[in-house]
Amino acid sequence: MNKDLLLAWIISLIATLGSLFFSEFMHFLPCNFCWYQRILMYPLSLILGIAFYYNEQLIYKYVLPFSVVGIMVSGYHYGLQKVPFLKQFETCKSGIPCSGQYINWFGFITIPFLALIAFILITAMMIKIKKGFNL
Template sequence: MKKKAENLAVYSWVVALVATLGSLYFSEIRHYEPCLLCWYQRIIMYPLVIIFLIGIILKDRNTFIYGIVFSAIGFLTSWYHYAIQKVTFLQDSSPACGQVSCIAQYINWGGVITIPFLAGIAFTLILIMSLLGFKYSKED
């Protein structure tokens, strides 16, 4: 794997790790109970930490394929979740999420930044870096 691709794998791992630790902070330290869509986003994000770590250690360019698949699914999930939080007409058709509503906003920094927004940024960054990493790793 080329150095550019290796660096992108490390950056992707760091983003996934920070997102994972952030989600654990919100649930375990701040005691914010995750809704159903938050759980789905965690299920998608947590494996990325392990996938990228193994890919970095083995210098496996296929890691970027897994990163693209997981982060694309996470991207769609988190931005859908954010949309149902912020777009009024979507709130009426939002899924019933059990004990915690998916439109609940534990944080709302600046009227824009919510937990799904943060997850969406992480998935977007990982998706972009995975696409670039895949491109650079093919140039070997």
Template sequence: MLARLPSRPLLALGAAIAAVATTGSLTYSLGLGFAPCELCWYQRVLMYPLVGVLSYAWYTRDTGVYRLVLPFSVAGTALAAYQSYLQVVAGGTCALGGCATVYVRPVTIPNQSLLAFCLLTGLMAVLLVRARRP
């Protein structure tokens, strides 16, 4: 279904996902007082710039933005997957901080980050495949 959408709505969806993830992480830390662990900080470094990059790509209709976004989203996916793995292995806690013990229905904060990065990676993969078509 996403593969049939024109590129501009995909860019808007990517910008919205990045904006929601950024707003959510700031709400958790600044609004609710959940201190982010070291892995959370790295994921923030990878997510926050994507709001501006994808918004600008939507505005300029730049479908080649996947070249810039994919390294960020793939690295973020790997970090979030690792943190989610640590959470399972450590029995519901994150060895690097308390963020993984916070359940925000129905998933933990690291799992929410994993979902956002996976969605962004998928959207950028669609743009990549479109660009590679003859």
């Protein structure tokens, strides 16, 4: 059993279920960048689950492109929320503003921040698998 693969799968499941909770139960409408992050995260729940079941060690080849792009998208989205200078580059012109913050726990934890952490952790687990440093 590969614990890094299991951990990456659990992180992707928590991120997926968390985004569904925010939209379906809390009724937070996702902005454009939220949708991009979902497009990158949701398949990881399925891909990593199958990879864990079959103990697929080469899965990093398929997961890393999703998670690295996810880091870039969620990092930029978080910057739109927290760096006033970046708000002038906001692309969400209609509907829900990408700079809006439904949650702001402890003054820095927002939904894109949570996605960013999930993508970083999944990327770290994939790099560990690639390098052969399994727990």
